[in-house]
Amino acid sequence: MRELLDNNHISTLRATLNGKVIDVEDPRYDDVRRVFFTGFDRKPAAIVRVTDAADVVRVVDLARQTGAELAVRSGGHSRAGHGTTEGGIVIDLSGMNAVEVDAGSRTAWAQTGVTAGGFTAQTARHGLATGLGDSASVGLGGITLGGGIGYLVRKTGLTIDDVLAAEVVTADGELLKVDEGAHPDLFWALRGGGGNFGVVTRLQLRLHQIDEVVGGMMLLPADPGVITGLIAAADAASEDLSIIANILKAPPLPFIPAEQHGKPIVMIQMVHAGDVEAGTRAIAPIRALATPLADMVRPIHYPEMYAGAEGPAPAYAAGTNLLVDELAAASAETILEHLETATAAIAAVQVRVLGGAMARVPDDATAFGHRRAKLMVNIAAMDPRPAARAEHEAWAAGLAGALSEGGTSAAYLGFVGDEGQEGVRRAYPPATLERLGQVKRRYDPDNLFHRNVNVLPQHVR
Ligand SMILES: Cc1cc2nc3c(=O)[nH]c(=O)nc-3n(C[C@H](O)[C@H](O)[C@H](O)COP(=O)(O)OP(=O)(O)OC[C@H]3O[C@@H](n4cnc5c(N)ncnc54)[C@H](O)[C@@H]3O)c2cc1C
Numbered sequence: 001m002r003e004l005l006d007n008n009h010i011s012t013l014r015a016t017l018n019g020k021v022i023d024v025e026d027p028r029y030d031d032v033r034r035v036f037f038t039g040f041d042r043k044p045a046a047i048v049r050v051t052d053a054a055d056v057v058r059v060v061d062l063a064r065q066t067g068a069e070l071a072v073r074s075g076g077h078s079r080a081g082h083g084t085t086e087g088g089i090v091i092d093l094s095g096m097n098a099v100e101v102d103a104g105s106r107t108a109w110a111q112t113g114v115t116a117g118g119f120t121a122q123t124a125r126h127g128l129a130t131g132l133g134d135s136a137s138v139g140l141g142g143i144t145l146g147g148g149i150g151y152l153v154r155k156t157g158l159t160i161d162d163v164l165a166a167e168v169v170t171a172d173g174e175l176l177k178v179d180e181g182a183h184p185d186l187f188w189a190l191r192g193g194g195g196n197f198g199v200v201t202r203l204q205l206r207l208h209q210i211d212e213v214v215g216g217m218m219l220l221p222a223d224p225g226v227i228t229g230l231i232a233a234a235d236a237a238s239e240d241l242s243i244i245a246n247i248l249k250a251p252p253l254p255f256i257p258a259e260q261h262g263k264p265i266v267m268i269q270m271v272h273a274g275d276v277e278a279g280t281r282a283i284a285p286i287r288a289l290a291t292p293l294a295d296m297v298r299p300i301h302y303p304e305m306y307a308g309a310e311g312p313a314p315a316y317a318a319g320t321n322l323l324v325d326e327l328a329a330a331s332a333e334t335i336l337e338h339l340e341t342a343t344a345a346i347a348a349v350q351v352r353v354l355g356g357a358m359a360r361v362p363d364d365a366t367a368f369g370h371r372r373a374k375l376m377v378n379i380a381a382m383d384p385r386p387a388a389r390a391e392h393e394a395w396a397a398g399l400a401g402a403l404s405e406g407g408t409s410a411a412y413l414g415f416v417g418d419e420g421q422e423g424v425r426r427a428y429p430p431a432t433l434e435r436l437g438q439v440k441r442r443y444d445p446d447n448l449f450h451r452n453v454n455v456l457p458q459h460v461r
Helices: 006-016 053-066 118-126 140-148 185-190 226-234 276-287 302-306 327-340 389-403 420-427 429-441
Strands: 021-024 046-049 070-073 090-094 097-104 108-109 164-169 177-181 197-204 214-223 242-249 264-272 298-302 315-323 347-353 375-383
Touching: 006 046, 006 053, 053 070, 053 090, 053 164, 053 177, 053 197, 090 118, 097 118, 108 118, 118 140, 118 302, 140 197, 164 185, 177 185, 185 429, 214 226, 214 276, 214 302, 226 242, 226 264, 226 276, 226 327, 242 276, 242 327, 264 276, 264 302, 264 375, 298 302, 315 389, 327 347, 327 389, 347 389, 375 389
Parallel strands: 046 090, 070 090
Antiparallel strands: 021 046, 097 108, 108 197, 164 177, 164 197, 214 264, 214 298, 242 264, 242 347, 315 375, 347 375
16 A cells, blocks of 8 residues: 555645645654554554644545545544555545534534543533433544433433534545535535545534533442343433443552452443432432442532543454344343453453433434434453454354344444454444445445445445
């Protein structure tokens, strides 16, 4: 791939851009080529730190004209390392991180290189928020195009449910503004269809009045009764409450009693976005499941959910996710048994209780077609070293197979790994995939944007 871009291309690009072109000669190269998961050690011919849509157009044109592989990166958190490429060209949007809040209309225009934490910090100045994920460092671009499932999913829906408009550079280098009225097919596809259709440079998002919430982390000892009880309690609670529960062996963290280290626990991140008394009441059944090992759930300002340092990134997260309707007690036992045999240094099974506002949007309204799934189960085996990946993938696949009883199951695009067309078929119901294929043929018939969970222009069944 490298020979497709020569020094002439790179110097011409450099001369015409507002942003920076970083190639192997640049002392920043090794830093800048890195993505979140450190095991993706790829060497692009150039990483372009774009500063505006015109820069994006120039890079897209160059990739199309030369045939160099194009990777598009906002926050760099792709589980499959799609934000980089071997020998190709990377559009790095991290410098395009401006957020313009219009508090009066409760909307914001944001450049897609802003992180979830950065976006939330800006909107929180006005007591406003859009639901994003659980991690401050994830990019607005990637999470939104995949759907966006986070702390407000039951109250305000997926992130895409708050997308009002987008600006996108398509494969032929055109900058389009899309919304319900302009290019509605593309607007539909962008909301769940991932990076398949162009480079989204800006998003207009609806904001909600969310300021003081009851939220934070609670740790419970894990047993099948606690796990199924937690899911039942969260499902029965008001839609103001959304929870993300990680089942794992307790790491040696200072706030976890030493005698619990290495034992299975449920680490629950939760937000009740309503009044404080109602929040305390909503959470009471969860607190009553077992004596908490730690309980940091309290009235906070919403952006505090993103505060605090994130741990060092692993080499990769082997694994996958399932969207399912229930998790029986037997499945809870299966999860706990598998954690005992985990091959990776850190293995976690994350359960998110869905429903509420997310489930009220029709399946065909956006390209996110699994609206009525009750739970997402995200299996991750993380290792700081790149070795032994196959072993960890086998462990994760074994657990996924056991939980879906050997059948293939629906999946959330955002946590699909390197699963090829099987991952595409799991992320999209057939009718959604058919329609995405049509939009792909119209806007990217040559599949310039293929470093993603790739919807092929010629749809493969
Ligand atoms: C630690 C961690 C926590 C996470 N938590 C959550 C969570 O709570 N909820 C949730 O829903 N997801 C979550 N995710 C999944 C995450 O949303 C996806 O991996 C998402 O794709 C990451 O976006 P990014 O911009 O950071 O990644 P990138 O690697 O930069 O982008 C991923 C892909 O998205 C496409 N893309 C990104 N930006 C653009 C753009 N501007 N225009 C066109 N295409 C683009 C490209 O195809 C790119 O390859 C998490 C992931 C990690 C690693």
